[in-house]
Amino acid sequence: MNDEPVAVPAADHEAAEPGAVPRAPDARLASAKDPIALGLRRLWAGVEQETVPEDFFRILDDIDARATEADPAANRP
């Protein structure tokens, strides 16, 4: 099986990261026209646009606080 990426026209990957492996033309075309692909993107974007619960922002501080309690020497100069 040929797993190598297929080159795509510049317009299809103009926003891609330099050196990134582009999607094959058939996959991009299918995604662009496929209502299922569009629906999946809407599902994903809908979650991304939700307000992030405060729990997420507190969790890093909580972890750091616990780490400091467990190893007070870690914060000494």
Add this chain to the structure above:
Amino acid sequence: MTAETLTPTTQRVRPAGQPDHEREMRRLLVEIIPSLRAFARGLCGNRDLADDLAQEALAKAWAARNSFQPGTNFRAWIFRILRNHFYTTAVVQKRFISLDPEVAERTLTSLPNQGGELMLEDLQRGLQTLAAEQREALLLMESGMQWNEIAEVTGVPLGTVKSRITRGRAALRRYMDGTPDDAAPAARPG
């Protein structure tokens, strides 16, 4: 583009041990929370369980922050942490293969889309009928990831990624057309 430039798919942090490393890592983690939630929601199909999963993945990533290799793909790194935790927890507790209660209720009272506009609720239900490895591949692709990034997250060859996407899309289309696939959801990719 310099090594310090941040992009959605390839984000850099300074080497571990440098003064700004933790601050940058923290910022990257905060920035990626919405995407983590989206990936978890797609995997779990349940808002509360997905947020639990995303928070657990965030905690794991923060705890393992010094193991992240600067110059590698941050997004792929943390998505891999999340999906590995998902599968580990799903196998042990079998708690993630369930629908959101509201969605489950609608599942009992409605049929898949029958020729009308594609309903996102149907799509969410359909996703949960897919084998887990197909579901995650489809989600990652429609999140904007490239094939090689999906392969990095899931730990399988490019050809396998392509196959899973093709089969997953076909199965989802059959579901949306009202001809569900026989395959049951799988907790662990084969």
